[in-house]
Amino acid sequence: MTLQALLIALVLIVVIFHAHLGLFSGMTLIERRVLAFMQFRLGPNRTGPFGLLQPVADGIKLFFKEEVMPEGANKFGFFLAPMVAIVCAFSAMAVIPYGPAFHLPSFGFMPEWLRGRLITPQIADLEIGLLFIFAVNAVGVYAIVMAGWAANNKFSLLGGLRSSAQMFSYELALGLSWVGIIMLAGSFKVGDIVEAQAGPIWKWNLFMQFPAFVVYLIAGTAEVSRLPFDLPEGETELVAGFHTEYSSMKFALIQMAEYVNMITVAVLVALLFLGGWHLGLGFAAPPLVGFLAFLAKVGAILFFFIWLRGTLPRFRYDQLMDFGWKILIPIAAINILVTAGLVAFLGQR
Amino acid sequence: MLPSYVPVLILALVAIGFSAFTLGLSQLLGKPRPNPAKNSVYECGVPPIGTARERFPIKFYMICMIFILLDVDAAFLYPWALVFRDLGVFGFLEMGAFMLLLGGGFTYAWKVGAFDW
Numbered sequence: 001m002t003l004q005a006l007l008i009a010l011v012l013i014v015v016i017f018h019a020h021l022g023l024f025s026g027m028t029l030i031e032r033r034v035l036a037f038m039q040f041r042l043g044p045n046r047t048g049p050f051g052l053l054q055p056v057a058d059g060i061k062l063f064f065k066e067e068v069m070p071e072g073a074n075k076f077g078f079f080l081a082p083m084v085a086i087v088c089a090f091s092a093m094a095v096i097p098y099g100p101a102f103h104l105p106s107f108g109f110m111p112e113w114l115r116g117r118l119i120t121p122q123i124a125d126l127e128i129g130l131l132f133i134f135a136v137n138a139v140g141v142y143a144i145v146m147a148g149w150a151a152n153n154k155f156s157l158l159g160g161l162r163s164s165a166q167m168f169s170y171e172l173a174l175g176l177s178w179v180g181i182i183m184l185a186g187s188f189k190v191g192d193i194v195e196a197q198a199g200p201i202w203k204w205n206l207f208m209q210f211p212a213f214v215v216y217l218i219a220g221t222a223e224v225s226r227l228p229f230d231l232p233e234g235e236t237e238l239v240a241g242f243h244t245e246y247s248s249m250k251f252a253l254i255q256m257a258e259y260v261n262m263i264t265v266a267v268l269v270a271l272l273f274l275g276g277w278h279l280g281l282g283f284a285a286p287p288l289v290g291f292l293a294f295l296a297k298v299g300a301i302l303f304f305f306i307w308l309r310g311t312l313p314r315f316r317y318d319q320l321m322d323f324g325w326k327i328l329i330p331i332a333a334i335n336i337l338v339t340a341g342l343v344a345f346l347g348q349r
Numbered sequence: 350m351l352p353s354y355v356p357v358l359i360l361a362l363v364a365i366g367f368s369a370f371t372l373g374l375s376q377l378l379g380k381p382r383p384n385p386a387k388n389s390v391y392e393c394g395v396p397p398i399g400t401a402r403e404r405f406p407i408k409f410y411m412i413c414m415i416f417i418l419l420d421v422d423a424a425f426l427y428p429w430a431l432v433f434r435d436l437g438v439f440g441f442l443e444m445g446a447f448m449l450l451l452g453g454g455f456t457y458a459w460k461v462g463a464f465d466w
Contacts, residue, residue: 063379066381070391
């Protein structure tokens with residue numbers, strides 16, 4: 001990696017980081033509005049036009065709220081947990097390409113090496129791609145266990161335990177659902193997997209790997225603790241789960257980590273299964289069109305998450321564990337074997 | 350020449366800096382006015398009984414154990430999937446035998462009731 005590439009990576013870090021911050025605050029508002037409309041309410045609509053300034057108001061309010069440190073809490077763990085959650089959530093973005101590679105237009109003021117340079121909107125094109133995301137996600141569980149244990153609250157402890165058990169159970173299914181895709185693409189890089197889906201629409205992994213798509217969508221929803229898998233923070237039984245005692249900005253950071261994880265899952269579904277920036281028409285679209293198609297897919301999946309929340313009731317905990325171990329993991333394993341058999345005996349795809 | 354992991358490190362540092370900055374700023378802005386009732390642990394409004402560092406069901410431990418066993422095995426599937434095209438039928442049969450063993454262990458755990466919550 002040269003110094004010029006490092007400079008471009010720095011710019012990408014700034015842009016992608018802030019895009020996520022913006023998307024996070026946007027999502028908090030959109031989620032509340034869409035959920036409200038699904039329940040025949042209006043939702044927040046007083047702060048600015050259509051309530052657009054609501055995230056700003058929330059942010060300012062959370063900054064000025066006082067920090068409550070519960071009695072007997074482990075101070076170090078209590079502070080560290082939100083930071084670990086944030087760092088894990090944001091680190092996963094590093095290996096994701098947020099759109100097709102494009103050539104920079106050349107303007108007069110640009111230095112020579114920047115004119116017409118091919119840029120991939122990806123912070124680091126690591127060989128291990130998906131494995132990195134998998135590893136970083138796994139570390140994210142520590143944040144939840146730490147938050148649950150450090151607060152010295154029984155609800156928090158139960159929430160943290162439930163959350164970690166749920167993540168363990170669904171992480172396995174999630175990891176297994178990726179194996180088939182890796183097999184078809186022959187690469188861990190997310191970009192290569194997207195390129196393997198180029199061409200007509202049935203080349204998308206949505207059709208090539210339908211069981212894996214279903215398993216990943218369900219396991220991904222469970223990984224980010226969205227309804228109907230939000231047992232770790234089921235309000236009616238556990239108050240707020242592992243972040244019961246969190247207030248002020250520490251609460252905001254945990255919330256932010258959850259939303260960023262959700263966005264990452266949505267982006268990964270779009271890239272790994274829905275063809276990313278390919279339109280599925282059999283020809284390569286110009287980068288801008290491809291990027292817009294990619295954004296539309298991500299938006300559709302994010303809407304799907306909100307829709308799920310507005311529609312489905314919560315699972316019971318034993319149902320959740322049964323579902324993960326006895327249904328999802330066998331489906332994912334059989335999918336791997338069938339895919340491997342087809343590839344081995346029928347040749348290329 | 351820098352290794353290609355440097356941007357990942359920078360991104361992690363940015364995230365650490367961001368979270369430290371926001372936490373620090375809220376410490377400065379939000380004035381803490383502690384009192385015993387506010388600082389007590391939330392237990393639906395009644396005074397908390399005992400500590401939260403209690404024993405918890407062994408089921409969680411069990412799930413952890415099985416997860417570690419199966420996850421390590423699942424990790425073997427990744428490199429296999431990566432080079433599967435080159436291995437062909439041989440790779441399929443080899444991994445089929447491996448998955449069969451894994452499935453045996455999985456079925457055993459299922460039968461003894463490790464997954465019954």
